[in-house]
Structure formats: structure tokens, C-alpha cells
Amino acid sequence: DGGITQSPKYLFRKEGQNVTLSCEQNLNHDAMYWYRQDPGQGLRLIYYSQIVNDFQKGDIAEGYSVSREKKESFPLTVTSAQKNPTAFYLCASSKVVVTRGGYEQYFGPGTRLTVT
Amino acid sequence: SQQGEEDPQALSIQEGENATMNCSYKTSINNLQWYRQNSGRGLVHLILIRSNEREKHSGRLRVTLDTSKKSSSLLITASRAADTASYFCATGDNYGQNFVFGPGTRLSVLP
Secondary structure (H helix, E strand, C coil): CCCEEEECCEEEECCCCCEEEEEEECCCCCEEEEEEECCCCCEEEEEEEEECCEEEECCCCCCEEECCCECCECCEEECCCCCCCCEEEEEEEECCCCCCCCCCCEECCCEEEEEC | CCCCEEECCEEEEECCCCEEEEEECCCCCCEEEEEEECCCCCEEEEEEEECCCCEEEECCEEEEEECCCCEEEEEECCCCHHHCEEEEEEEECCCCCCCEECCCEEEEEEC
16 A cells, blocks of 8 residues: 555654654655644645655744655654644655646645653 | 635535635735645645636645636535535735635535
């Protein structure tokens, strides 16, 4: 089955610890994204990557880091510098736009991170 | 930077009724997309409408786009309890990237 997987579904960490969230896709998409969603809110873009070994900051990148060493994988690290890390984290992928028109994003099931 | 804003924030209807949600945005867009999110799950893509299109249909869904008013609407006809979810609009810039999501409309369809 093609799709995006995120693991784990639930993650608990102590304050001050870094934590890495996994995102893998087998859709052969070039672009991958990380979003944060707080209760009752929309999605806010953390980082995105359009190609391997390249990524760009989104609107709320502070306290987060990413890597894109393989096309299939885009892990997100929530560092201890992130002031309020408890949230629902969603990973997505899409084709890269080569002409105007746009492509839909495919989302993973999300990881709910709780930091205490 | 928040681009799309859905209206209403919450909507409660009876099964069989139609549900209409609106989305307004501020700057020029390449495309506008609607997504559904069931509670605690990832988002599912519903429809993409491009800036040169005015209306699209998919099953019980109808999306309109008015670029002069910078607004879009999503109509769900003959709603079902399974349509209960949050609905988000997302706008894409002129390169189709940098999707910006609105805060969503929470739809409740009562049996």
C-alpha cells in the first residue's frame, strides 16, 4: 500500500529532552512537510523540503530541526528550545510543482506529543 | 501567516441537510484546496480548484471559487453522520507550494 507513515502515534517526553518524530513515504513524492496542530486550531507549517538534502523553514521553525537524507524520509526533531512542544504533529508529502497548478498533499496519521 | 479563514467556525445540521462552509483568503493564489480531518487523524484531500476555475464537483461535494472576492465555498449535499469532521481550506501560492491552512470549520451531522 502506498502512503505516509508516522511513528509513534503517541509520544511522551520529559521537559528538556530532544525527541525525534518519524515520517516515511513510499509515494515517490519529492516534497515533504511538517505541520503542527494545536487543539481546535488549523495547521501551522514548521519545515518543508522539496528535494533531498534541502529544506526550508516554515512559519514556526524555532525549536525544531529536520533532515532529508533520503527521498522517503523526513524526520522532525523537537528540541528542548521549543517552548511549548505539546501538540499534534502531522507530516505530509506532495509532488513537486513544475508548472503552475498545484498538487494535493497526502497526510500521515499524525503523532501526538506530550511533554511534561 | 494565516491565509485562509473558514466560516463558520462550527456548524451543526441534521442528516440529509446540506452543509455550506466558506473560506476567505487575502492574497493571490494558484490553487485552493479543501481537506477533511476526522478527530485525531490526519487530513484527507477532498478537492483542488485552480485559480482559473470557478466550480468543481466530486460526488456530493461542490466547490466554488470567486477570485474577485477572494473566497471559496464547500457544499456538502445530503449530509450523513459520517461527514462529521473538521474541514479546512488551504491556499497554494503561485508555485503551488507553501500551503497555508485556515483554522477550519467543525461540522457535526446529527442522525
